[in-house]
Amino acid sequence: MRLTMYINILLAVLWSTSVPAVDDKEVQKAVDLAKQTFEQAVKEQGGWVSTKKLIKSAELSATKGDRGKALKLAEQAQREAELSLQQALNQKNNWSEPAYLQ
Amino acid sequence: MKKHTIRMFAIVFCSLYSLLSSAAPPASPEAEIKEGQRLTLQFCQTCHAYQGTEQAGTVGPPLMGMKARFPDRKKLYEIIYDPQVALKADTMMPPFGRNHLMEKDDIEKVIQFLYTL
Amino acid sequence: MKRIHSRLLAVTTLMICGTIYAGPTEDLQRYQGYFKERFPDFSMVDFSNGLYNFNEDKRSQYSDIMEFPPYEVAIEEGKELYEKPFANGKTYASCLPNGGIEIAHLYPKFDAKTGKVQTLPGIINECREKNAEQPLNVLKGELVKILAYLSDTSRGKAINIEIPNDPRALAAYEQGKEIYFTRRGKFDFACYHCHWEASGLRVRGNELSPAIGQAANFPVYRSKWGEIGSIQRRYKGCMNNIGAQPLKEQTEAMNNLEYFHTYLSNGVPLNAPNSRF
Numbered sequence: 065m066r067l068t069m070y071i072n073i074l075l076a077v078l079w080s081t082s083v084p085a086v087d088d089k090e091v092q093k094a095v096d097l098a099k100q101t102f103e104q105a106v107k108e109q110g111g112w113v114s115t116k117k118l119i120k121s122a123e124l125s126a127t128k129g130d131r132g133k134a135l136k137l138a139e140q141a142q143r144e145a146e147l148s149l150q151q152a153l154n155q156k157n158n159w160s161e162p163a164y165l166q
Numbered sequence: 167m168k169k170h171t172i173r174m175f176a177i178v179f180c181s182l183y184s185l186l187s188s189a190a191p192p193a194s195p196e197a198e199i200k201e202g203q204r205l206t207l208q209f210c211q212t213c214h215a216y217q218g219t220e221q222a223g224t225v226g227p228p229l230m231g232m233k234a235r236f237p238d239r240k241k242l243y244e245i246i247y248d249p250q251v252a253l254k255a256d257t258m259m260p261p262f263g264r265n266h267l268m269e270k271d272d273i274e275k276v277i278q279f280l281y282t283l
Numbered sequence: 284m285k286r287i288h289s290r291l292l293a294v295t296t297l298m299i300c301g302t303i304y305a306g307p308t309e310d311l312q313r314y315q316g317y318f319k320e321r322f323p324d325f326s327m328v329d330f331s332n333g334l335y336n337f338n339e340d341k342r343s344q345y346s347d348i349m350e351f352p353p354y355e356v357a358i359e360e361g362k363e364l365y366e367k368p369f370a371n372g373k374t375y376a377s378c379l380p381n382g383g384i385e386i387a388h389l390y391p392k393f394d395a396k397t398g399k400v401q402t403l404p405g406i407i408n409e410c411r412e413k414n415a416e417q418p419l420n421v422l423k424g425e426l427v428k429i430l431a432y433l434s435d436t437s438r439g440k441a442i443n444i445e446i447p448n449d450p451r452a453l454a455a456y457e458q459g460k461e462i463y464f465t466r467r468g469k470f471d472f473a474c475y476h477c478h479w480e481a482s483g484l485r486v487r488g489n490e491l492s493p494a495i496g497q498a499a500n501f502p503v504y505r506s507k508w509g510e511i512g513s514i515q516r517r518y519k520g521c522m523n524n525i526g527a528q529p530l531k532e533q534t535e536a537m538n539n540l541e542y543f544h545t546y547l548s549n550g551v552p553l554n555a556p557n558s559r560f
Contacts, residue, residue, distance in 0.1 A: 114469055114526055116528065155467070162480065221488040224485045258476035261471055
């Protein structure tokens with residue numbers, strides 16, 4: 065009975081501290097999406113240098129087998145790429161000379 | 167019944183314990199101000215001079231008397247978060263929050279430090 | 284491509300209507316007027332001295348350096364490279380107006396035949412390809428040394444960029460203007476943020492040069508580079524500094540940016556190659 069109890073406690077601790085498994089496909093999908101969005105931003109003469117670095121870091125983490133970190137970085141890269149694309153598209157219609165020149 | 171109860175109790179207790187133990191302890195006010203100072207040096211000194219800085223930027227106004235000048239903390243937060251909205255549309259001050267140069271917590275810590283100036 | 288066509292259409296329409304489109308001449312009056320008001324004591328030569336107007340120590344260091352300019356070797360090497368015939372016996376002089384001498388202050392130039400803006404590095408590489416030679420790197424190295432030599436032959440001549448009354452030239456100018464005034468990068472900076480309202484002030488310990496006069500110093504020997512580099516190399520570095528993915532060199536967008544930016548310095552005597560830290 066005691067043995068069963070200890071095993072249950074151990075399982076509970078392991079279960080509560082474990083992170084959901086991330087597979088290679090999920091990481092690759094996230095990296096590809098971030099790259100695609102970044103390229104879209106660059107096409108619009110936008111894109112941020114930091115996004116490129118995040119994508120590289122994600123790929124490096126993936127090759128090292130740290131899929132959790134790779135996914136996190138890829139998702140961060142995607143958020144940045146979206147912001148940079150939004151910036152480029154928004155600026156097309158809203159760029160202007162400053163008020164003091166008009 | 168007794169076995170089942172002990173098992174459930176163990177599962178709940180251990181789950182709570184590991185959850186709580188993984189959470190970071192809250193930072194002290196001094197630690198927050200120190201972190202705020204580090205962030206201010208990294209992001210703000212480029213354009214703004216403040217006490218203790220040499221070779222700081224002169225593009226923006228000096229940061230002094232901040233609590234007196236910006237008593238509304240929320241307003242100061244908004245200025246740092248997105249000055250194009252909270253200050254003026256053609257400002258050159260970067261949108262530190264909107265563009266994730268700093269996260270919300272970081273901005274709060276910067277304000278903690280600015281309020282000591 | 285689609286965007287430049289729509290810009291072209293917009294410019295043509297406005298020209299036909301003769302309405303609100305002010306044009307490059309009026310723009311230049313406003314732009315240079317802003318700087319003349321901001322720095323009323325500056326001559327056009329002063330503008331070309333950029334940041335050295337605002338820091339005595341740096342100006343003094345610059346004067347010391349200019350006793351033995353670091354770009355002299357590049358000019359000599361550039362002359363040798365320029366005069367050396369291609370494998371087929373032809374020379375660069377056969378491709379360039381006036382043999383390439385005393386023309387640098389007129390570039391970038393709109394080419395009516397192609398409908399595009401031409402830069403000197405672009406023409407040099409076109410010349411090479413026409414004569415079965417490989418194109419050269421346009422940011423540094425041999426081509427920029429040739430540029431140094433050609434610019435030196437125009438030293439002292441007032442920059443004179445022409446924006447002819449051709450819808451395609453005006454569209455190129457407008458695109459350059461748009462790029463200049465567009466916010467980019469993680470810091471959301473446009474070029475004008477540092478070099479207009481903040482000119483003369485300091486960022487990260489460095490005084491900011493006014494937009495007028497900047498183009499007069501390129502190609503430039505930068506201590507940071509340890510060699511001479513072209514203006515588009517500096518544009519890329521600047522874009523990188525503000526966290527923006529740099530535009531690709533010698534693309535239409537980058538050439539149009541150079542067209543607009545150099546136009547801002549019309550009337551400033553070319554003082555290239557030059558030296559900067």
